[in-house]
Amino acid sequence: MTQITYEVLALRYGIFDGRKQFQNYIVPDDHAAPDPLDFFVFAIRGPRESTTPRTIVMDTGFNAASAKRRGREIICTPDVALRNAGIEPATVKDVVLTHMHWDHAGGMEYFPAATFHIQAEEMAYCTGPCMCQPFLRRPFDVEDVQSAIRALYADRLRVHQGTVELAPGVTLHLIGGHSGGIQAIRVPTARGWVVLAGDAVHLWGNIRKRNPFPVVVDVARMLRGFDTIEGLADGPDHVIPGHDPLILHRFPPLGTNREIVQLHLPPVG
Numbered sequence: 001m002t003q004i005t006y007e008v009l010a011l012r013y014g015i016f017d018g019r020k021q022f023q024n025y026i027v028p029d030d031h032a033a034p035d036p037l038d039f040f041v042f043a044i045r046g047p048r049e050s051t052t053p054r055t056i057v058m059d060t061g062f063n064a065a066s067a068k069r070r071g072r073e074i075i076c077t078p079d080v081a082l083r084n085a086g087i088e089p090a091t092v093k094d095v096v097l098t099h100m101h102w103d104h105a106g107g108m109e110y111f112p113a114a115t116f117h118i119q120a121e122e123m124a125y126c127t128g129p130c131m132c133q134p135f136l137r138r139p140f141d142v143e144d145v146q147s148a149i150r151a152l153y154a155d156r157l158r159v160h161q162g163t164v165e166l167a168p169g170v171t172l173h174l175i176g177g178h179s180g181g182i183q184a185i186r187v188p189t190a191r192g193w194v195v196l197a198g199d200a201v202h203l204w205g206n207i208r209k210r211n212p213f214p215v216v217v218d219v220a221r222m223l224r225g226f227d228t229i230e231g232l233a234d235g236p237d238h239v240i241p242g243h244d245p246l247i248l249h250r251f252p253p254l255g256t257n258r259e260i261v262q263l264h265l266p267p268v269g
């Protein structure tokens, strides 16, 4: 274990209460059972040992207009969620886009000073021939893809090809499966290696039961991704899914704000 450690926060900004189990598992136990999803952005702060710590944000969330259009309940916009944790989005220098789906890439406007980090395979996927298929295009909003291309032409999009070290000890990993080139982040923390899986793992149930989420481009690759993610993390509780409502219950809150939890601390339940 490296000596370098970071703080990691999950910040909930949205809720999708009306979701059913068949929408979250390819093989549901109880087809119509309620199975809500939460929407998060994640923040990595550190290294704690450095005199010049930095903040990396994972995913930008969606904005109020997309929430209305897609029928999702928003608690606050992601920029407000970050400010509630003492992070000013306008000053954040590095934002990782796990993938280009609307609920992850819809808030690039909140980060005017940031360089965005994405995998080449994801950019190729969301601008390539698969987008001629309405079914595959559905989780994307063209405005977000345009924003990414504008960032590319403004030298504000770093297009990575596989594993890369973003900050000392913090690495990006190409996973794929759920989207063309989804990536995850591995972070050293005081409790060990934590992996922010993004939508490579939506819910702990998906990875623990090896029962994939139905929004998927390549099921075999998603299942191999579960193995990769488990191999990168120090244990099952070190894998942090992208949309699991249990996250807020399993980790200690940041102060009195129940919508923000500290993932670098051991689980509480």
Ligand SMILES: [Zn+2]
Binding pocket: 099, 101, 139, 178, 179, 199
């Ligand atoms: Zn997604």
Ligand SMILES: [Zn+2]
Binding pocket: 101, 103, 104, 199, 242, 243
């Ligand atoms: Zn998502």
